[in-house]
Amino acid sequence: MHIRRHFRSIRTRSTRSRSSWHHPHSSPSRRFLRVCGTLLALAGLLISACSVGSSTTSASRAVASALNALPKATPAALAPYYGQKLKWRGCDAPGFQCAMLKAPLDYAEPASGDIRLAVTRKKATGPGKRIGSLLVNPGGPGGSATGYVQSYAGVGYPKEVRARYDMVAVDPRGVARSEPVECLTGRQMDEYTQADLTPDNRREKGQLINAVKQFTEGCGRRSARVLRHVSTVEAARDMDILRAVLGDEKLTFVGASYGTFLGATYAGLYPDRVGRLVLDGAMDPSLPARRMNEDQTAGFETAFRAFAKDCVRRSDCPLGGARTTPDQVGKNLKAFFRQLDAEPIEAGDADGRKLGESLATMGVITAMYDEAAWPRLREALTTAMRNKDGAGLITLADTYYERGPDGQYANLMSANAAVNCLDLPAAFSSPEALEEALPSFEKASPVFGESLAWASLNCTYWPVHPTGEPHRIEAKGAAPIVVVGTTRDPATPYAWSQSLAAQLSSATLLTYDGDGHTAYGRGSNCIDSALNRYLLAGTPPPKGKRCSAT
Numbered sequence: 105m106h107i108r109r110h111f112r113s114i115r116t117r118s119t120r121s122r123s124s125w126h127h128p129h130s131s132p133s134r135r136f137l138r139v140c141g142t143l144l145a146l147a148g149l150l151i152s153a154c155s156v157g158s159s160t161t162s163a164s165r166a167v168a169s170a171l172n173a174l175p176k177a178t179p180a181a182l183a184p185y186y187g188q189k190l191k192w193r194g195c196d197a198p199g200f201q202c203a204m205l206k207a208p209l210d211y212a213e214p215a216s217g218d219i220r221l222a223v224t225r226k227k228a229t230g231p232g233k234r235i236g237s238l239l240v241n242p243g244g245p246g247g248s249a250t251g252y253v254q255s256y257a258g259v260g261y262p263k264e265v266r267a268r269y270d271m272v273a274v275d276p277r278g279v280a281r282s283e284p285v286e287c288l289t290g291r292q293m294d295e296y297t298q299a300d301l302t303p304d305n306r307r308e309k310g311q312l313i314n315a316v317k318q319f320t321e322g323c324g325r326r327s328a329r330v331l332r333h334v335s336t337v338e339a340a341r342d343m344d345i346l347r348a349v350l351g352d353e354k355l356t357f358v359g360a361s362y363g364t365f366l367g368a369t370y371a372g373l374y375p376d377r378v379g380r381l382v383l384d385g386a387m388d389p390s391l392p393a394r395r396m397n398e399d400q401t402a403g404f405e406t407a408f409r410a411f412a413k414d415c416v417r418r419s420d421c422p423l424g425g426a427r428t429t430p431d432q433v434g435k436n437l438k439a440f441f442r443q444l445d446a447e448p449i450e451a452g453d454a455d456g457r458k459l460g461e462s463l464a465t466m467g468v469i470t471a472m473y474d475e476a477a478w479p480r481l482r483e484a485l486t487t488a489m490r491n492k493d494g495a496g497l498i499t500l501a502d503t504y505y506e507r508g509p510d511g512q513y514a515n516l517m518s519a520n521a522a523v524n525c526l527d528l529p530a531a532f533s534s535p536e537a538l539e540e541a542l543p544s545f546e547k548a549s550p551v552f553g554e555s556l557a558w559a560s561l562n563c564t565y566w567p568v569h570p571t572g573e574p575h576r577i578e579a580k581g582a583a584p585i586v587v588v589g590t591t592r593d594p595a596t597p598y599a600w601s602q603s604l605a606a607q608l609s610s611a612t613l614l615t616y617d618g619d620g621h622t623a624y625g626r627g628s629n630c631i632d633s634a635l636n637r638y639l640l641a642g643t644p645p646p647k648g649k650r651c652s653a654t
Contacts, residue, residue, distance in 0.1 A: 105282045133291035133446040171372035171389075174341075181214040183573065186348045190223065197254035205274060207342045207348065221342060222281030224250040225272040226258040236379070238269035238639070239343065239352045240344060241276070243385075245336070246519035248280035257358075261625070262636050267640075269356070274346055276366070278327075278334035278522055284515040285330060286324040293513045294457060297505055301462050301555040302445060313535060316562045324567030330650060331568050334519070335526040340370040345376065354379030354583070356639070360622045361385045362598055364587070371579035378582040378610075380639055385622035386587050388600040390576045390607065393531035393560070394541065397550050399597050401556045405549035407472040407594035409436065410619050414475075424487040427473060434551040441465060442491055451494035453625050455511050459494025465555050467497035470504040472594045473621040517562030525566040529573060533563055573618040580609045584644045586635065588623050590616045615650040627653050 115356040190203040205221040208214035214233075228234045253273035261271065275282035288296060299310050300314040321627055323331060343366075347355045356379040359367035364383035371378050391399070412433035415421040423433045441461045448458035457463070459567035471481035477500075484496025532538040538557060546553035579585070585608050589601025605613035615622035616631050623631045630651030638644050 118445065126529075136652045157587070164287040168580050171369065171571075172461060172585065173371045173375055176376060179214075180565075181206070182211075182345075185214075185345050188349055190216075190349055192225075195224060195254065197224070197258075200254055200258060201226050202250075205342070205346055207269065207277070207345055208405040209330070211338060211341055212577075219277050219283055219333070221277060221283075221346075222250050222275045223272070223346065224254060225270050226253070226266075227270050228567045229263075229267050232268050233262075234270070235268045235326045235640070236270070236352045236354075237347075238265065238345070238358055239272045239274070239355065239357045240365035241273070241359045242367055242404050243359070243363045244278055244279070244516060244520055245276065245362050245366075245523035246516040247362075248275055248514070250275050251280060259650050262632065264347050265639055266635060270348075270350075272350065275341065276329050276334070276339040276519075276523075277342060278476075278515075279519045280515065282417045285327040285334060286515060287326060287518040287521075290507075290510075291455075292318070292322070293505075293507070293517070294455065297466070297501070297507075298457065298462055299459055300445070300460075301465070301558045302441075303468070303558070305443075307541070309535065312558065313561070317565050319521075320427055320565045320567055322560055323522060324460055327518070327522070330353045332524055332526070332571075333573050334522045336366055336369050336523060337373070339366055339523075339570065340373055343370055344374055347377065349537040352379070353377075356380045357638075358382040358384065358624070360624070362387065364596070364604065365389060368577045368579070368608065370543065371582050371585060371608065372577040373517045375579040375582040378579065378585065380642060381585040382588065382624065382638065383585065383611075384588040384624045385596040386589060386601040386604040387596055388603040389617055390574050390603065391600075393528045395533050395559050397556065398544060399599070400595060401545050402548040403594045404469060404552050404556070406474055406592055406597075407619065408468075408549075409549055410592055411472065411478055412479070414478060420480060420486060422482065422489045437468070437485075438551055440485075444494075449488065449494045450497045453495070453498060455620075457498065459488060459498055461590055462555070463496050464488070464494070465552065466504055467500035467508075468596075469552065470500045474626075475619040521562055521566070525568065526570055527572040528563075530563040530566070530571050531560045534564065538564075576607045578603070578607055578609050582608070582610045584638075585611045586614055586638050586641075586644050587611050588614045588619060588635070590618055592619045592622050593619045593621050610649060612649075616652075617650055618653045 179192045185207055188206055190205065192203045195202040201224065203223045205223050206218045207221055209219045210216045240253055241249045243612050250273045253271055277283065278285040296315055296319055303309040303312050329521050343355065354377055355370060357367050364386040367381050367383050368389060371381060409430040412430040414431065415429045416424045416426055418595040423436045441464060444459060445461040448460035451457060467484060468481065470497045471477040484500060487493045487496050501612040506516045532541065538561060541556060544558055545557035549556065587601050587605040589598045593599045601613060605611040614631065614634055616628055620626060624635055625632060628651045634645040634649065
């Protein structure tokens with residue numbers, strides 16, 4: 105499955121952000137989408153959920169099951185964690201403080217050892233009375249929340265929100281600075297991300313399967329201590345410890361993409377401790393992995409068709425002219441992918457990488473997260489198709505994978521798989537089962553379907569069995585929650601936001617009629633003002649409210 109993160113990074117130098125509160129110093133390499141345990145690093149982007157299991161069984165269970173709230177009283181064994189004092193210190197980021205939070209590695213056996221979680225905050229700036237702490241998560245799973253708040257949210261959120269809240273983030277367990285899951289070296293990750301996701305014969309299928317196994321075995325070997333304890337439920341329980349340690353009676357939270365699943369899980373476990381929750385670009389926790397993968401595949405097709413319609417109106421579109429239909433644009437792109445599959449092109453890469461089909465597909469998909477990246481995609485495609493220079497598309501793919509110029513990767517891909525492989529049973533029990541499903545994926549997306557199907561294979565071989573399954577989240581008794589859905593969101597389709605809003609007993613759905621992944625801070629004054637009002641005054645938007653880009 106595709107990474108689900110809030111994506112703020114692939115701006116071109118000539119394209120200004122439409123958001124009035126996009127901070128000029130936010131890192132251009134930070135995007136925060138989400139992947140749901142897929143072979144994402146293999147170019148993949150599908151929700152795969154991990155470990156062998158039956159999606160049919162999971163779906164039937166989800167019909168009857170809902171996430172149960174935990175007891176209101178704090179267990180005695182957890183009291184030391186809830187009573188700890190954070191030792192704040194200065195950070196590399198000016199104006200921020202950093203600390204390490206302790207949580208039990210295993211909530212079932214708190215005495216068995218701790219896990220240390222990185223926390224950062226920037227205190228409320230004023231004027232106005234401080235409301236409390238605003239915890240933010242950008243998604244992934246695997247996106248660094250501390251990096252996100254230091255580079256963007258803590259300096260770029262609306263000033264009236266930053267004036268009244270301490271801006272706070274914690275890297276979830278297994279992510280970034282919080283005992284990160286590690287699987288492969290940088291050189292091995294290069295090989296993994298270039299594996300062929302459209303195998304043409306038995307030999308290529310075997311190579312793909314071997315690449316997946318190398319990745320999963322690396323995770324099991326290098327991250328054995330934490331691999332069984334990085335689930336979303338555990339991360340939500342960590343957030344409740346942080347809430348208490350910060351001195352907040354209720355949790356106020358903005359979660360984007362996968363962050364919506366984390367926030368909704370918190371609400372389901374602690375409905376009486378819900379303050380103001382914004383869940384932007386929502387996931388549907390009731391769906392099994394295969395269904396999520398197919399939905400997301402269709403979502404990327406929808407986004408691509410929007411890009412295609414826009415592209416052919418531009419003089420620099422390399423995929424067709426003014427009368428070219430989206431179907432033909434897709435066929436033209438697929439033909440280019442097939443050429444790259446047969447003969448990769450040079451990219452001027454210091455490590456000798458060439459642009460093949462897998463990295464090119466990832467580069468195109470990366471730009472589907474934000475329509476502000478479409479000009480850069482047209483330029484990258486033109487350079488690759490006409491000049492046989494793959495540098496632009498490789499750069500787009502690298503930003504998605506968080507590959508640095510030194511050839512090293514952040515732990516995004518490793519953490520993404522680890523979390524998702526605990527949260528859901530795998531989409532497919534074997535490569536043969538996946539092959540049987542290929543026609544449905546190709547129907548969902550003629551352009552990306554085959555690649556995204558094969559990208560969901562890694563959890564089939566995951567070394568740790570899943571601890572979660574599909575379920576509804578109702579959070580009965582919770583304070584009003586706002587779910588935000590974007591109608592043409594590629595990574596978290598609008599139907600998922602509709603479903604989550606219907607499940608949560610106190611939720612209001614706020615709709616953004618537009619393109620791209622998530623809505624808050626992406627150019628709609630209507631969306632931003634509605635959410636700012638909710639965060640500052642506690643007033644949710646009226647039922648059925650819809651907004652556009654203006």
